[in-house]
Amino acid sequence: MRHLLTLCLVLTGLIHLLPVPGVMGADALKSLYGVDLGSADLMLLMRHRAVLFGLLGSFLLFAAWRRAWIPVALVAGWISVVSFLVLEAMGGPHGAAIQRVVMADWVALAALCVATVIRWRLGNPDP
Numbered sequence: 001m002r003h004l005l006t007l008c009l010v011l012t013g014l015i016h017l018l019p020v021p022g023v024m025g026a027d028a029l030k031s032l033y034g035v036d037l038g039s040a041d042l043m044l045l046m047r048h049r050a051v052l053f054g055l056l057g058s059f060l061l062f063a064a065w066r067r068a069w070i071p072v073a074l075v076a077g078w079i080s081v082v083s084f085l086v087l088e089a090m091g092g093p094h095g096a097a098i099q100r101v102v103m104a105d106w107v108a109l110a111a112l113c114v115a116t117v118i119r120w121r122l123g124n125p126d127p
Helices: 002-017 020-024 026-033 040-065 067-090 096-122
Strands: none
Touching: 002 040, 002 067, 002 096, 020 026, 020 040, 026 040, 026 096, 040 067, 067 096
């Protein structure tokens, strides 16, 4: 069970690291999301988003081996994934690149569900 918990956190962390190449600029962001970012302001926000996802993904990976941090990592992961899926559901139709992001978040949500159940059943095995 502990190995599956670790695997779920690693998978969720890796999914959250996927946007990190967006830090490199317009070409990377277009490849990731299939959109042209003409505005320098929007470019800055999207690059900063990539940094924040790198931070969250790294934290999820860290928590996979530092059991005391798992509850905080799970909460952060849930907030990230669920908020994106809710916002996506509230919006209109999206392009193929965004649909790939949506599918990745559904995978992350499944991993978070499994990790949460395991963590709840195990309690705090390795403080």
